[in-house]
Amino acid sequence: MSALAAATATSTGEAVQFWVLGTVAVIGALSTILMKKAVHSALSLAGTMIILAVFYLANGAYFLGVVQVIVYTGAIMMLFLFVVMLVGVTAADSLKETLKGQRWLAVLCGLGFGVLLIAGIGNAKLNHFNGLGRVNSAGHVEGLATLIFTKYVFAFEITGALLITAAVGAMVLTHRERTERAATQRELAERRVREGVQLPPLPAPGVYARHNAVDVAGLLPDGTPSELTVSKTLRARGQIRDVSSQALNDLKALEQASAERLGREEASK
């Protein structure tokens, strides 16, 4: 796809590209809003954004296309993923609607709004098609730069201020001042002794023939799983895998099998 073509007319190639990638973008967008897990949504969105970057390129906005990939998909979406991880990657959202009529209204408004927008675009006279050939004549990035640093210089400066404010704001919001000195290891040990709840180190997770991971609880002598053996975070998220019942079942099956066998032997006597 040449720069000239992008600047003046749409080629068949672009049409094919539009229809193929456009479909994918819509699917991506839909899955963004329909996926249960936030991480899936984020990945779908990232895909859509990359497709949009391609569209920017196709429309002659080379700089913007690159920025889209680097800043948006690269930085912002990663930020999203980071927060998703922080909050809990596997926690699935319930898509069950709790507000009465919210979903219907949302769909209705969405459909109505979409129809209106599309009708509006359809009504508009948008047949003239100038292309970017002339303005890009002195170089695309140079053209952008000229505009940014002349016509839009104030807006540019203000966005700078906005970004700084946002950065400070984010820090203020997330930062928590330590109000006391962190306890040393000795102090921690002493406290543990003083409290006397759990003197020795916490027991290790269960080690089984077929399962060996930190989310598998070890068994107590009576065969029930011990929560102490699993990390606190996993416990809080309810992500403990319980294999004890399987082990017990196996044991039961074994005993039954041996009993059957013994029974047969007795009968044969």
Next chain:
Amino acid sequence: MNPVNYLYLAALLFTIGAAGVLIRKNAIVLFMCVELMLNACNLAFVAFSRMHGNLDGQIIAFFTMVVAAAEVVVGLAIIVSMFRTRHSASVDDASLMKL
């Protein structure tokens, strides 16, 4: 192909994003939907830029990105602190501003 199709696509993405804002409860997903809407706008700007043959549309799209970045930074910070206090990222849980 008529470049107007880009506008239709933008409208479609925008609408999907808006519907997502209304439907989803998870604040993070909600933010993603907002981003989707912003991107849809950007696409429209870029398409307009091409149609009209000047770069102002691209500049605006550029600014939109900056603002979106700032918004995401602050927004995600709010989400994180919200999650810290109430162990939930659902916007419905933050409904104390009612009578």
Next chain:
Amino acid sequence: MSFPLLTVTAAVPAVGAVLTAAVPAARRTAAKWLALLFSLATLALAVLVAVRFEPGGARYQLTESHAWIADFGVRYELGVDGIGVALIALTALLIPFVIGAGWNDADPLETSSSRWRPTQGFFALILMVEAMVIISFEATDVFLFYIFFEAMLIPMYFLIGGFGDRAHAGSDENAAAQRSYAAVKFLLYNLVGGLIMLAAVIGLYVVAGNFSLQEITAARAAGTLDMATNTERLLFLGFFFAFAVKAPLWPLHTWLPNAMGEATAPVAVLITAVVDKVGTFAMLRFCLGLFPEASKWATPAILVLALISIVYGALVAVGQRDIKRLVAYASISHFGFIIMGIFAMTSQGQSGATLYMVNHGISTAALMLVAGFLISRRGSRLIADYGGVQKVAPVLAGTFLIGGLATLSLPGLAPFVSEFLVLVGTFARYPVIGIIATIGIVLAALYTLVLYQRTMTGPVKAEVSGMHDLRLREVLVVAPLIVLLIGLGVYPKPLTQIVNPAVEHTMSDVHEKDPKPQVAVEAKNGEAAK
């Protein structure tokens, strides 16, 4: 630039209000004297206004005019005509009596905390109302008037809701609930009226391009400012509605009995004798001056409503069991007379209506304040709780009777002059309405005398047997009012002299002339040489 007398007259009570409010909690008595001092100073200034006013001079005198909100043509414009002078004088005159009568009404209860300062607040609010009412009478800028017309609701609201009658039949909570009901009702009723008026004020600005009463009236009279018929009528109704609520005219009257019943007697006087007068005053000055044609268009309907007010108010007053509500309904009847006089569109009617405003203020003040003294002694507002008071407290009964006789417009007392003028003025143009309105004078006698009979005469009830007669302070409050009632009844010329030219101006605003006598009068041969 000459001395801004009108501004000062309105500013003195306002300053007094601030100073009174600032008096420390422990110095209650000082606050009372301070308030009284400022009200007397205002009275002196009002007298000065009346003296400086030349009845034969320009229509609006002592005018002041300063730009205020230039973009919207809003000016700080003050000026008084004879009607304004009379009502400013009435206001300034009554406030010292209101303060004197309410001397002990706002003393803090023993149980309340010492940091609370109800007394200071009470007197400061009264002075605040006075300042706002006076400036409403002075404003010749529609917007300026509107602001103070509305603003006076705020101090009144607190006076009604915050300082209730301690003589309440129900429990304390019950009393508080009823008081707050009355205050809220007063506020909402008047706010609704004010809101509609605001729309009309804005509409007027759109039509006329400025807010100056004098300019618009002059342009209307000269025919240089045309309004579409419907526009004028709508604007008129907008203004009139607000004034009819304040006045109050049937069927917009129901806030008054509640407000007067729940408020202390001095505050009730403040409502009916002072604040409500702004409504009728504004009808005369704004409705007729700004919208002469629409006023004439609406006259028949308004006269009928006024007539209903007269008869209905009097009949309902007869059926009341509560002294203060009875006086409130009597006031509704009297306001019917005032409005009837204004819209009769004759000089007698309008002069009578203006005199009526003044006289009704004085007579109701006399009756209501004495009723308040009576109520404070027995601790009940119910008529049935009294009987035979004249035996134990003859001076109280006597002043009560004089107040009542003034209310029923006994000839020789001031209200008679005004009531008769209103009736004659109405009769000259609308005989049937005039005749029906005279029923009001019979009904007035009925409710007054029934009230007097049930409370003052008959065997002395055990509860009243220990009642003491009027104290010196109370006599000092009532006696001047009675002297005024008799004085203005026998010699009303000082008042009519000020009012007449203003009424002539109003009559020419609406392009009306008095009906001529139907037959020629022959001088009696030689004998009638006067």
Next chain:
Amino acid sequence: MENLIGLLIAAPLLGAAVLLLGGRRLDKAGHWLGTLFAAASFGIGVALFTDMLGRGAEDRTLHEKLYTWIPVEGFQADVAFQLDQLSMTFVLLISGVGTLIHIYSIGYMEHDERRRRFFGYLNLFLAAMLLLVLADNYLLLYVGWEGVGLASYLLIGFWQHKPSAATAAKKAFLVNRVGDMGLSIAIMLLFTTFGTFAFGPVFASVGNATEGKLTAIALMLLLAACGKSAQVPLQSWLGDAMEGPTPVSALIHAATMVTAGVYLIVRSAAVFNGAPDAQLVVTVVGAVTLIFGAIVGCAKDDIKKALAGSTMSQIGYMILAAGLGPVGYVFAIMHLVTHGFFKAGLFLGAGSVMHGMNDEVDMRKYGALRKFMPVTFVTFGLGYLAIIGFPGLSGFFSKDMIIEAAFAKGGTQGWILGGVALLGAGITAFYMTRVMLLTFFGEKRWQPDAQGHEPHPHESPSSMTIPMIILAFGSVFAGAFFEIGERFLKWLEPVTGYEHGNSPVSAMAVTASTMVVLVVGVALAWSMYGRRPVPVVAPRGSLLTRAARRDLYQDDFNHVVLVRGGEHLTRSLVYLDHSLVDGVVNGTAAAVGGASGRLRKLQNGYARSYAVSMFGGTAILVAATLLMRAV
């Protein structure tokens, strides 16, 4: 001399002010001060009278304008007085009888602790009544008119601790107010018709007005007169007014105030002369009241109420005469004056009797008092003879003239009116003889009062008897004095006008038939009450008697229709005011409150819900924009 006119009113007014404001300090001397002020007024009146006699009949009218009372564009009311022969007559009657009754009251009210106030009220009454008759315009007359109403209210209700007195006072004032309504409408009519309501200009230009207007004015004036003079249909208050102290009944409710209606009609002669229909109504009212009062007087056992019925009836005569026009005006006033003497005397006598009988008013419990109260008996007896028209006494002359004038009306009307007047004379003779017999003759039928005190009838002190004697003197000789040489006629004619009526019946025949009727009436009364002992408890009596005892059911009618109806009306209006008028207001408030409560639910706090609203709003805006473009 003009300046004295104001003083005439000022003296008692000052007296009232001094006595009412003076406080307890004046308790000792109050009655003397009051009497002094009344006497001063009488003195000034006499001085003015002699001055007036000294001038020719043409320029006897005096005017005095004090100041302009209500100056309003097109409406000028002056405080101005007019003293002519008619006013003079009243001035002398009012201040003269008034002074006598002041003197009488000194004795009568001796034991009342509020005597000072009583004299203050009496002085107030004198001032108002003098203002009424001296005013030179209707509005000022109205002031006096209401002033006497007020004084009457205060005096009827003087013993306010008695609920009956307070009620009677209120009733009197209210019924009078109905009449006052008539007067105020009349003044309004005068103003719209003539542009003025001063006597001079109005009477001079009566000819320019249509008869319809004049009839309307005259009827309204008649309504006023009915109220004040207790004529049917506004007569009901007079009987109850007897709750007041007896001197009050004598002065106000017999001699002076109740005759104000007659004054009003005679004063407005010019108006009435122009309205024959109204005059006819006046005569009818007079004739009906004449009989009505007489019948009521026959049945009452309360001595004062019997006399009140008689007053009503005698004023009926005057109104009848006044309605006859120029033929009767002079005789109406003449009867008024003579009635003033003898009725005041009769009331004072009744008061004297009550004074001696522990305030007992029931005549059935009197009897044989002539031996115990000789002076009272003689003076009362002379008054009695005067009222029934005993030849030579004053009532004979004045009443006879009226009957004659009634016949002179001519035609059927004349016969009917004359007949009624004649019948009235007979009934008068009957009921007055009844009063006389029951009180002073027969057995003594005294009973102990509620506290068990046996009455000890005794003659009253001289402060009371002297006025009675003077009044008796007047009752005897006033008529003859007036009639000899037609003095009274000549005196009043310049003011009221006079024309001699041509009676179809000769004067002698009228006099003769009057005598016959009189004798029949007296004889009938003698046969019923003189010959046989009178039961102490009233017998059931005939239907008419029972009706008459209840004032011919007029009060019951008032009670059922006006009082009950009014109560229902006010009660339902109070209810309506609360539920309907206020209900609409409160309903609006409740509706707004309810709607807000429902709207509040939209504020559910869910950000997404708000977002839907926002989004929907945006959609609507976009739609609107598109539509606007499409249009």
